[in-house]
Amino acid sequence: xxxxxxxNAHPGGLNRRAFLKAAGLGSAVVGGAGMAGFGYAxxxxxxxxxxxxxQEGASLVFRRDGYRVDKPTxxxxxxxxxxxxxxxxxxxxxxxxxxxYRRILGARRGMDGEEGPEKAxxxxxxxxxxxxxxxxxxxxxxxxxxLAVEEIMPRLRADSREYGDRYVLARAWSNAMGAVxxxxxxxxxxxxxxxxxxxxxxxxxxxxxxxxxxxxxIKAVAMQFGSTLVGITELNPDWVYGYPVxxxxxxxxxxxxxxxxxWTYAIVVGVPMSWDPMYANPxxxxxxxxxxxxxxxxxxxEAFIKTLxxxxxxxxxxxxxxxxxxxxxxxxxxxxxxxHGVMITPEVGCNFRPAVVTTNIPLATDRPIDFGVQDFxxxxxxxxxxxxxxxxxxxxxxxVRGYRRYKIDTAKCLNFxxxxxxxxxxxxxxxxxxxxxxxxxxxxxxxxxxANDPTGLSERVLTGMHKGFYPGPDPEEYYIPSLGGxxxxxxxxxxxxxxxxxxxxx
Amino acid sequence: xxIFTSGMFWFVEGILFMVVILGTRAWxxxxxxxxxxxxxxxxxLWLGFAGFTLAFVGTSLGEGEPTAATRGGLLxxxxxxxxxxxxxxxxxxxxxxxxxxxxxxxxxx
Numbered sequence: 001x002x003x004x005x006x007x008n009a010h011p012g013g014l015n016r017r018a019f020l021k022a023a024g025l026g027s028a029v030v031g032g033a034g035m036a037g038f039g040y041a042x043x044x045x046x047x048x049x050x051x052x053x054x055q056e057g058a059s060l061v062f063r064r065d066g067y068r069v070d071k072p073t074x075x076x077x078x079x080x081x082x083x084x085x086x087x088x089x090x091x092x093x094x095x096x097x098x099x100x101y102r103r104i105l106g107a108r109r110g111m112d113g114e115e116g117p118e119k120a121x122x123x124x125x126x127x128x129x130x131x132x133x134x135x136x137x138x139x140x141x142x143x144x145x146x147l148a149v150e151e152i153m154p155r156l157r158a159d160s161r162e163y164g165d166r167y168v169l170a171r172a173w174s175n176a177m178g179a180v181x182x183x184x185x186x187x188x189x190x191x192x193x194x195x196x197x198x199x200x201x202x203x204x205x206x207x208x209x210x211x212x213x214x215x216x217x218i219k220a221v222a223m224q225f226g227s228t229l230v231g232i233t234e235l236n237p238d239w240v241y242g243y244p245v246x247x248x249x250x251x252x253x254x255x256x257x258x259x260x261x262x263w264t265y266a267i268v269v270g271v272p273m274s275w276d277p278m279y280a281n282p283x284x285x286x287x288x289x290x291x292x293x294x295x296x297x298x299x300x301x302e303a304f305i306k307t308l309x310x311x312x313x314x315x316x317x318x319x320x321x322x323x324x325x326x327x328x329x330x331x332x333x334x335x336x337x338x339x340h341g342v343m344i345t346p347e348v349g350c351n352f353r354p355a356v357v358t359t360n361i362p363l364a365t366d367r368p369i370d371f372g373v374q375d376f377x378x379x380x381x382x383x384x385x386x387x388x389x390x391x392x393x394x395x396x397x398x399x400v401r402g403y404r405r406y407k408i409d410t411a412k413c414l415n416f417x418x419x420x421x422x423x424x425x426x427x428x429x430x431x432x433x434x435x436x437x438x439x440x441x442x443x444x445x446x447x448x449x450x451a452n453d454p455t456g457l458s459e460r461v462l463t464g465m466h467k468g469f470y471p472g473p474d475p476e477e478y479y480i481p482s483l484g485g486x487x488x489x490x491x492x493x494x495x496x497x498x499x500x501x502x503x504x505x506x
Numbered sequence: 507x508x509i510f511t512s513g514m515f516w517f518v519e520g521i522l523f524m525v526v527i528l529g530t531r532a533w534x535x536x537x538x539x540x541x542x543x544x545x546x547x548x549x550x551l552w553l554g555f556a557g558f559t560l561a562f563v564g565t566s567l568g569e570g571e572p573t574a575a576t577r578g579g580l581l582x583x584x585x586x587x588x589x590x591x592x593x594x595x596x597x598x599x600x601x602x603x604x605x606x607x608x609x610x611x612x613x614x615x
Contacts, residue, residue, distance in 0.1 A: 017536055
């Protein structure tokens with residue numbers, strides 16, 4: 001096209017070049033509006049809330065295979081050992097503490113007939129083993145355990161009377177989600193795990209052709225049961241509790257837990273919590289929704305495996321497990337451990353509630369993954385800055401039972417759980433984590449960039465932007481009013497959890 | 507909303523993008539500017555960045571993150587404006603306008 005032809009006027013008086021200029025300007029406006037509209041639609045799109053849109057895993061687009069490594073990204077730095085759940089598993093210890101604390105106070109009241117002054121003199125020596133030795137080594141945990149009972153829980157009860165009605169829909173939602181699910185296993189492994197036929201006789205295992213094909217089968221079935229992610233690993237005995245927790249069928253929880261021969265493999269399944277309530281933690285979210293689903297998935301998987309004649313046992317948090325679930329999931333290649341102690345997956349960040357099935361069905365295992373979380377968490381610290389209890393360290397990793405990791409102060413963490421309204425728990429570290437974002441183009445792009453940038457520059461830039469763009473309340477604002485807070489949540493709740501819009505609060 | 511996630515949307519966006527390029531080319535010829543290939547490449551990149559900025563604002567609003575939309579929009583918008591002025595100068599349009607202004611002043615005096 002010649003220059004002259006551009007200048008030729010059309011019958012309407014508009015030459016080609018003028019038309020192109022006007023069309024270009026108009027296209028810039030329309031195209032720009034289109035990009036904004038695309039962005040808005042992407043931001044709103046419920047399909048980017050992974051784990052709730054289907055049961056096929058079709059939208060789990062992260063190319064995991066490119067990030068497989070031979071060893072998990074945690075380090076072994078000393079002689080490893082199993083956790084003594086009686087003292088180091090916070091729920092178990094707090095339960096033991098509560099029982100013993102009441103006994104100690106009751107005995108003292110019986111002696112002097114008065115209440116009050118006896119509390120000040122509680123020492124580690126007042127407790128029986130193993131709490132006695134533990135509190136002597138960790139006296140600050142005794143203080144925190146007493147603080148929970150004597151100060152935090154009474155204040156929460158008082159504030160619940162004053163403010164609790166605001167969160168009745170959140171509690172109703174949590175209770176409803178937790179109301180459905182199989183009963184927790186309350187039988188020991190030799191009773192529960194082994195397959196039986198309809199007459200109660202030991203089951204005969206079917207002959208399976210190939211462990212790799214069986215692994216594919218197990219994953220496909222677990223997805224059909226509703227699991228968002230599935231991974232398989234050989235069970236590292238270090239992750240099994242050294243002593244069993246209460247309520248799992250072990251006759252004597254003071255005897256070491258013997259790991260059954262058939263806990264050879266661990267299959268990890270799980271789903272995310274409902275996303276909008278999760279962002280509205282700590283007051284509106286709940287773990288019940290995901291744990292309930294994970295429990296159903298794992299129990300179905302256990303039944304499936306037993307029907308094939310192999311042993312299986314589910315381990316599902318909140319309390320029904322004989323092992324630490326997150327490191328097993330890391331071994332199974334589902335993610336890496338973050339600064340907050342929670343596993344971070346590429347797909348759903350740390351919004352993932354896993355369950356484990358231990359089994360002896362022959363399986364091919366998955367390799368762990370490394371997608372840059374360790375470097376990212378070293379600089380990010382968003383969770384540590386947002387944590388109201390100060391349980392997440394700002395500093396370096398430490399040795400914990402022979403492994404180098406960020407050491408979480410679980411007593412501080414649980415004390416905050418016990419000091420906020422709404423549902424049991426906190427989950428702020430999950431909500432604020434930069435990896436826990438919707439799976440839209442923006443956050444997928446950030447994930448791909450940080451996972452593939454060896455310089456670490458993008459991690460620092462994106463972390464800075466994250467802190468500037470996605471601020472939350474000050475940590476102290478998350479507390480209840482009587483502890484100096486404002487019952488804050490990280491984000492506003494979804495419309496269907498706003499009690500004040502549905503309930504006359506007077 | 508579904509139109510924004512369809513393949514047709516990106517087809518139309520592509521057409522609009524090309525029309526913007528053609529319109530700019532017409533404007534360049536109209537002004538008699540000589541624009542190098544790498545300046546055109548920078549301009550295309552700038553258009554992509556401007557589109558990213560708008561999409562970022564839209565996405566943040568859609569996610570219910572107005573602070574991110576505001577702060578990100580300001581940050582990326584400022585970068586887009588500053589770099590846009592730079593590309594404007596690379597096109598030579600600014601210098602030409604300066605020359606025209608000087609010329610009109612001289613002829614007027």
